[in-house]
Amino acid sequence: MKLKFLGTRGYIKSKTRRHTNHTSLMIIQDKKKTMIDCGETFKNKLKKINPDHIVITHAHPDHAFGLENGCNAFVWATKTTWKLIDHFPIDKKHRKIIYPRKKQKIENVTFEAFEVMHSVKAPAVGYRISYKKKAFFYVPDVLWIEKRKAAFKNIIFYIGDGATILRNMVRKDKTTKELYGHANIRQQLTWCKKENVKKMIITHQGSDIVKNEKKAKKIIEKLAKEREVDFELAFDGMEIDLD
Numbered sequence: 257m258k259l260k261f262l263g264t265r266g267y268i269k270s271k272t273r274r275h276t277n278h279t280s281l282m283i284i285q286d287k288k289k290t291m292i293d294c295g296e297t298f299k300n301k302l303k304k305i306n307p308d309h310i311v312i313t314h315a316h317p318d319h320a321f322g323l324e325n326g327c328n329a330f331v332w333a334t335k336t337t338w339k340l341i342d343h344f345p346i347d348k349k350h351r352k353i354i355y356p357r358k359k360q361k362i363e364n365v366t367f368e369a370f371e372v373m374h375s376v377k378a379p380a381v382g383y384r385i386s387y388k389k390k391a392f393f394y395v396p397d398v399l400w401i402e403k404r405k406a407a408f409k410n411i412i413f414y415i416g417d418g419a420t421i422l423r424n425m426v427r428k429d430k431t432t433k434e435l436y437g438h439a440n441i442r443q444q445l446t447w448c449k450k451e452n453v454k455k456m457i458i459t460h461q462g463s464d465i466v467k468n469e470k471k472a473k474k475i476i477e478k479l480a481k482e483r484e485v486d487f488e489l490a491f492d493g494m495e496i497d498l499d
Contacts, residue, residue, distance in 0.1 A: 298322035314380035315340035396460035418461035
């Protein structure tokens with residue numbers, strides 16, 4: 257199985273050659289392609305990418321609006337997300353539901369959705385993804401993972417949210433009083449330390465990283481070293497071979 261980062265840029269104006277497309281990960285197994293998230297930057301690129309399946313984390317523009325013109329792939333999402341993108345012209349036979357904490361096999365790869373705090377209006381999930389005896393956790397937008405111990409159990413690495421390194425991006429909804437936003441990289445490295453996860457791969461990168469990747473890397477290196485966790489900054493086109 258191979259992983260390919262199709263995009264690593266958050267919902268920001270800044271972009272570079274290494275971070276052009278909105279955050280998306282492709283899983284390639286036995287020539288079958290499963291794409292996780294399909295943001296606005298992929299709207300006119302889907303025909304070329306030609307995925308067999310598209311799995312959505314939540315209904316924000318940089319994660320789902322590449323589907324506004326429809327697609328020929330099977331699209332997997334929670335019931336909550338489907339309600340928000342129901343108007344997209346996706347054939348009913350291609351609409352598939354993923355249920356939180358219920359394992360779902362897609363082309364011999366197992367996906368298990370975990371509900372996470374991130375958005376009040378577009379509730380998100382992260383995915384524990386398993387193939388043979390290897391597993392990793394993928395969540396490009398996250399403030400908190402309620403069942404983190406189960407999500408991180410025996411994973412080889414964590415692919416997480418790079419919206420901010422140290423900056424606080426936590427907000428409170430005026431109506432519901434619910435918290436929403438993003439955990440910073442420092443917090444997520446601490447999660448890895450607590451759950452004995454040896455490596456964090458950073459995607460969904462915000463302006464803290466995209467505008468000056470060299471400077472950002474030095475800051476993250478210090479944070480990672482303090483927590484004894486390895487890290488890697490993902491970039492568009494980066495590949496990982498898991499075989």
